[in-house]
Amino acid sequence: MSRRLHIEVFRYNPLDPNSQPHMQSFYVNEYDSMTLFIALNIIRDEQDPTLQFDFCCRAGICGSCGMVINGRPSLACHTQTRDLPDHIVLHPLPVFKLIGDLSVDTGTWFRDAGSRIEAWVHNDHEKFDAKAEEARMENDLANDIFELDRCIECGCCVSACGTARMRDDFLGATSIARIARFYLDPRDERNEENYYQVIGNDQGVFGCMGLLGCEDVCPKHIPLQDQLGIMRRMLAIHSVKGILPKRILEKLQHKGCCHESH
Amino acid sequence: MQIIYSDLLCIGAGLAGERVAVEAAKAGFNVTCLSIVPPRRSHSSAAQGGMQAALGNAIMGEGDSPDIHFADTVKGSDWGCDQEVARIFADTAPIVMREVAHWGVPWNRVEAGVHTYYKGGKPFEAEEKREKHGLIHARAFGGTAKWRTCYTADGTGRSVLNTLDSMCLRYEVGIHDRTQAEALIHDGENCLGAIVRCLKTGELKAYLATATLIATGGYGRIYRATTNAVICDGGGQIAALDTGLVPMGNMEAIQFHPTGTVPTDILVTEGCRGDGGTLLDVNEYRFMPDYEPEKAELASRDVVSRRMQEHIRKGLGVKSPYGDHLWLDIRHLGEKHITTKLREVYDICTNFLGVNPIHDLIPVRPTQHYSMGGIRTNKDGAAYGLKGLFSAGESACWDMHGFNRLGGNSLAETVVAGRYVGKKIVEFLQGHTVDFKQSAINDAHTKVAARIMEMTKRSSKQESAIQLRDEMHSTMMDNVGIFRNGKDLQAAVDKLDELIDRAKNIKLQGTAIGFNPEISLALRIPGMLKLAQCTAYGALMRTESRGAHTREDFPERNDKEWLNRTLAYWKDGETRPELKYEEASPYFEIPPGERGYGGGKIITADIPEEKLRVPNKGADKKKAKQTKKAS
Ligand SMILES: Cc1cc2nc3c(=O)[nH]c(=O)nc-3n(C[C@H](O)[C@H](O)[C@H](O)COP(=O)(O)OP(=O)(O)OC[C@H]3O[C@@H](n4cnc5c(N)ncnc54)[C@H](O)[C@@H]3O)c2cc1C
């Protein structure tokens, strides 16, 4: 079984005026249950200590290690080499600013998106009463909100998105799912008009071309398309309220995938 | 050199750092958080199981109260904790869970009606009450008398961290990610901030602040097999220890978690056992009830880890190329439970182990997991030795965990301490101004810059940081593990002496302009060796067994001589810390006694009468009565 892996890595140090983007080959002996996390660390420990890449939890939970693996954005720590051919090609995620080699700046991107959509529960935080019982919530609703809170901000979906590559102000499916999280949350007191202002435009839901790249690559299997569909429909309804007859509005309002219309 | 001012500098943006930041920002102070990674990647995000608070909503938690939570925590600590702090903790935890619920945490909620739960692999039915419907639910965890662990499926850390991070956005806390604190700036009396390295450009910067908080999490990476993230390298503790003024508390108290997976050392949550999972040996026999008839798999972590190791030593482990292990069985919980409430476990097993936990057993063994020790603080979170320096979360020895922390008590600690210490910092900031002495800034900066310069230039006597790290790993794994003894510990201390000496000659192998990842490790290794030495030497000197610290040559818990906390100071140029000791607790609301699990003998101490009273307890009540009357 033991294969010799040929790992080709994108190299570029933007801080070094003499550095040119290029591919560099490394070779490592594969062993049982080897992941790309292990392989890249062996390369850095034994062959090139200057190689830049990001890992943190190494357990598929923190979202640090998104990269393009043989053409597809995924998490390097939970990619087993045995699932790949013996020639592995690694690129940094596009869209995000390159820090060096395989490392990109997702932190700045997500923080910026977070402030644009004001990603926090909008309510009066001072109203919290330390002595009172907590406000009740249905467990199913809590689970639905958690489902969208599971995003690890790895950036894979953004990197796979045609719109995000074309326009750098596109909020991406992840931000729209995040808005949906607050839309679902009864503790958030924003109304539809507020949401409309934030994502009812080409940087938001209407910029999405519905190519599904995002959901395909999401390592957490977050139902991004459903959320895009729900938000788009909610906003569409909001913008035509008062114009369309109620009957048609109601018809529009049922949940479902945005691709029905494509 | 760029200089950045804030009222409060939080080194670390995990749950503890962000909770403190929110408290100070809400009070109107200017706050900056540093983090090696974007905040939501902090290790807190990896916590799956949940956090303890005595809400008592779940039927299996009925009748729970902060008093019972307090008692569990003290027993869990093997009476090594500060009971004043444990009391603050248990009393505040329910408030904090409700507070984060108000801010957006989607806690799992009680659903009225009959549900099937599991205990020790056996199903049973329990009816959740109608009047509790919709309140925060809880699950079982080890070492607790009641079901008390609040959770969001198995992504508790993730969802609470997301919520706190969103509060940081809301209150405009400055987040500087990919920045790593390298040294504290201080004038021998006051802490003035930190020298920080930018992990995008390699540049050194000075962050000045009236108050500085260290909330950098654990330092599990001194061990090879650890559940900790690769960034858990003790940077904050090292910066504090290096001042020579701030001591580390109880560094020998290291927790091993029973269910690290083999071979990758990724944790599967205690929630597995809490929800009814069992441990099996090579014959697929459930052995824990033989050792711990009462609590079985749900005894506290130190006990379960020891029993597992004991069982493996009897030759009943499963042989594998990665060493012997045992099995965790959650198959009986069924597909629905595993793919919803334990989905992260399901993903970890299928992605990393090639094991499907719905049908297969999960290979597990005890793995380094948590550091009870850390920067010694008083009950307000203020570090010993320097004014204006605080610490909270896993990096601190606030000391509600003593020698063994209970599962679910650490996440809860981060937010409880975050809130409590946050308020104390606000008080401090309100009454304090500092003089940012240029000389102190220059000293700290020169020290870091000179170290980097030397590592790049050095020509003779070269050491590789990677080699030193690997030797440290072997030493800690082989000699400072679950079972300890004088001979092995002495060997570890001697070896670490040597490594600390050799670390003076680290030389970088590669060169790269700007940020160079090799420098990160090279800068960290000497400090990690010191933390390792504090652990090994502290363990060698502590000639008793308490909580997670188990000496085969001193099996008794010796309250007569060791009902105390180790303080480790590090003087510049030494290869060993100087150890001092202080009383474990100012008083004993619960006098030292049996834990009710784990066996073991106790050498009892005569505790003076006045230490068995809670000061002001009656007085407080009286005062409350009086104010009530008055109003
Ligand atoms: C796999 C796993 C599962 C767990 N599950 C549970 C559980 O279910 N329940 C429970 O109670 N506990 C659990 N724990 C323990 C608990 O998660 C941690 O103790 C807790 O999250 C620590 O939080 P923290 O805020 O102190 O530190 P962390 O979340 O580790 O944050 C540390 C922060 O400091 C930053 N940092 C570190 N060094 C530096 C530096 N030099 N300069 C600048 N920034 C720095 C990091 O970037 C990060 O932002 C678990 C632990 C692990 C490892």
Ligand code: SF4
């Ligand atoms: S469906 Fe929309 S958001 Fe998703 S990848 Fe396509 S264009 Fe981008």
Ligand code: SF4
């Ligand atoms: S939605 Fe999925 S792919 Fe996108 S950032 Fe979140 S976890 Fe990653």
Ligand code: FES
């Ligand atoms: S390192 Fe955390 S997801 Fe890969």
